[in-house]
Every structure is written in C-alpha cells, then in structure tokens.
Amino acid sequence: MKIDRLVSMIMILLDKxxxxxxxxxDMFEVSPRTIYRDIDTINMAGIPVRSTSGVGGGFEIMRNYKLDKKVFSTADLSALLMGLSSLSNTVRGDELVNALAKVKSFIPADKAKDIELKANQIHIDLSPWSGNRNIGPHLEIIKAALQESKLLTFGYSAHHGNQTKRTVEPYQLVLKNSDWYFQGYCHKRSDYRLFKLSRISNLQMQAETFTPREYQKPILEISDIVETMQTKIKIRIHQEVMDRVLDYCAYEEFTPDGEEHYTVDFPFIENDYYYDILLSFGNKCECLEPLHIRSEMKRRIHDIAALYEN
Incomplete structure (x- = not known):
C-alpha cells in the first residue's frame, strides 16, 4: 500500500x-522506478531527500533536518490514518500497528478530534460478511512463511474439482476483488502460480527454507482482455434481482419492460462461470437471445431438474 510504504520510507531515511x-x-517489493517516484512525493511533501551517485551512493535526508510535525496537513494525516486503519483491520501484524502508532505521533493535540473525525468519514472493511473461516489463519501462516522464506505445503482444489498436493515458495499476498490469493513458485508445475486461499486445505509451513529466486509478479489487471472476450446477450429480469444484476453491468444497460421487468444487455462469456451467474438469478431471469445461449441454459436447467426426479 503506497501510504504505508511512504511512511515506512520516511522512517527508514530518518534512521539510516x-x-x-x-x-x-527489494525491501518493499517494487521497482526502482517506483522508489524514485516515491522519493519525489516525499520531497514534494517538504522533506528534503537528496541522492548521490557512484559507489556507496543512494538517498539520504539532508543533514541536520528535523522532521516537523507540521509537515503533514490535517488532510494528509486523515488519509494516512484511514488507509492504515483499514488495512490493519484486514491484515494484522506488529508492523502495521507500529506504522499506525508513528503516524498518530504526528497529530497535534489541538487537531486530534478533527483529524479523527475526517479519518472516520471513510471506512474500508475488506472482510467478508460470511464464508470460509480458514482465510484468517491461512493469512497468518502465509505472512510468516513470507517473512522467513519457508516452503508451504497444502492441498488445492483446482478447476473442475481436481485435487492436488502442492509445495510452493511464497512470494506475495494479493487481495483482488475482496478475495485473497498468494503468488508463489509451485514445485509441482515448475512455474509461478496464483492460489486462491479459499481453495486451500491443510496449509502447513515447513521448517525448510528456500533461496528466493527472480520474482515474477502476477498479472492482475485483465479488464482489457475480458472486454475482448465478452459479448452482450439480452436477458429479461424481474425487478427483484435488479440489485444483483447491477453488480455486473450499469443502469444504462437496463430498459423497462412492463411494470416489474427489465430487458438488460448483459456482458457474457461462454463459460461455466457466466452460465452459473445467470442460473443464480433463478426464475427471475430469462435469456432471450442469442438462441444458442438460450438453448444451453435450457439444457443446464434440465440437467439440474433431473437430479431431483428420483
């Protein structure tokens, strides 16, 4: 998280x-280019960081500089508190608690109430309403393995229910669309893989350590790829499921159809995931066109009905 990284960098520069x-x-697992951008941000915030080239060169805060508590505005401190507090609710750890405490130490006593009020105006809670209760314990095990460079072993439920046993070198925890994943080098596949925590069972941190290899980060932004794969289909829905359909498309895609129904231009990819989305709307949704998708929906509904005939 950028805010946490900037605060930590300031503390490191003050200490070294x-x-x-x-x-x-290497410390923050970002590119040198990102570090240079962060240094520019710190400089613009009023903290004078200079760079020296050559052997033994690097970044340093100008000598005799004292960090003035006034360098952070009320808006700056509110944003820092909001980001760190929201993150600490999801990923617990001493490092986040310490960073939060350091930020709070910059708050002037006469502005504490105002800053706390602004920080609480936006609350980010990434924990699920319900679901797999193993996610929290899994996060703690993976965090420990990341810090100590230790191998992880676990059972994994892959596509189509295939059950496999994996030994993996962990490299990064990833929160994407409210789901937790971790990226690691899988010994079984001899390649990097992204594992969804909810599909992991019997997670164990091994005593064996590994030497970190050149890390290949996962590709997480795939919206352009998805858009090229998607087509628009026409569905007719009852107003009772409108709120759920809005999770997948915008109001502009809805056209009133009578008093209680809408026709919707729905983004769709012909795979099990998207067919399951349509089926999840039950009898409040009908696929109107194209004909081959309507026919496939009918076949799948027939197969479900056949399960209950006996």
Whole structure:
C-alpha cells in the first residue's frame, strides 16, 4: 500500500544515513522506478531527500533536518490514518500497528478530534460478511512463511474439482476483488502460480527454507482482455434481482419492460462461470437471445431438474 510504504520510507531515511534505490525496491517489493517516484512525493511533501551517485551512493535526508510535525496537513494525516486503519483491520501484524502508532505521533493535540473525525468519514472493511473461516489463519501462516522464506505445503482444489498436493515458495499476498490469493513458485508445475486461499486445505509451513529466486509478479489487471472476450446477450429480469444484476453491468444497460421487468444487455462469456451467474438469478431471469445461449441454459436447467426426479 503506497501510504504505508511512504511512511515506512520516511522512517527508514530518518534512521539510516544513506540507502540505495535497489535496496529500498527489494525491501518493499517494487521497482526502482517506483522508489524514485516515491522519493519525489516525499520531497514534494517538504522533506528534503537528496541522492548521490557512484559507489556507496543512494538517498539520504539532508543533514541536520528535523522532521516537523507540521509537515503533514490535517488532510494528509486523515488519509494516512484511514488507509492504515483499514488495512490493519484486514491484515494484522506488529508492523502495521507500529506504522499506525508513528503516524498518530504526528497529530497535534489541538487537531486530534478533527483529524479523527475526517479519518472516520471513510471506512474500508475488506472482510467478508460470511464464508470460509480458514482465510484468517491461512493469512497468518502465509505472512510468516513470507517473512522467513519457508516452503508451504497444502492441498488445492483446482478447476473442475481436481485435487492436488502442492509445495510452493511464497512470494506475495494479493487481495483482488475482496478475495485473497498468494503468488508463489509451485514445485509441482515448475512455474509461478496464483492460489486462491479459499481453495486451500491443510496449509502447513515447513521448517525448510528456500533461496528466493527472480520474482515474477502476477498479472492482475485483465479488464482489457475480458472486454475482448465478452459479448452482450439480452436477458429479461424481474425487478427483484435488479440489485444483483447491477453488480455486473450499469443502469444504462437496463430498459423497462412492463411494470416489474427489465430487458438488460448483459456482458457474457461462454463459460461455466457466466452460465452459473445467470442460473443464480433463478426464475427471475430469462435469456432471450442469442438462441444458442438460450438453448444451453435450457439444457443446464434440465440437467439440474433431473437430479431431483428420483
């Protein structure tokens, strides 16, 4: 998280005489280019960081500089508190508690109430309403394995219910669309894989350590790819499921059809995931066109009905 990284970088620069861009990049698992952008941000915030080149070069805060509590505005401190508090609710750990405590130490006593009010105006809670209760314990095990470079073993339920046993070098925890994943090098596949935590069972951290290899980050932004794969189908829905359909498309795709129904231009990819979305709307949704998708929906509904005939 950028806010947490900036605060941590300031603390590191105050603590060390000089530190290199690559060392900071390795520490925060980002590129050197990102570190240079962060340093520019810190400079613009009023903290004078200079760089020196050559052997032993790096970044350092100008000598005799004292960090003035006034360097952070009320808006800055509110944003920092909001981000760190929301993250600490999801990923618990001493490092986040310490960062939060350091940020709070910059708050002037006469502005504490105003800053707390602004920080609480937006609350980000990434924990699910319900679901797999193993996610929290799994997060703690994976965090420990990441910090100590230890191998993880677990059972994994892959596509179509295939059950496999994996031994993996963990490299990164990922929160994507309210679901937790971790990226690691899978010994079984001899390649990097992204594992969804809800599909993991019997997760164990091994005593064996590994030497980190050149890390290949996962591709998480696939909206352009999905858009090229999607087509629009026409469905007719009852108003009772309108709120759920809005999770997948905008109001502009809805056209009133009578007093209680709408026709919707619905984004669709012909795979099990999208067919299951349509089926989840039950008898409040009818696929109107194209004909081959309507026919496939009919076949799947018939197969479900056949389960209950006996």
């Amino acid at each position: 005489e000089r530190i290199g861009a690559q060392e900071l990049a």
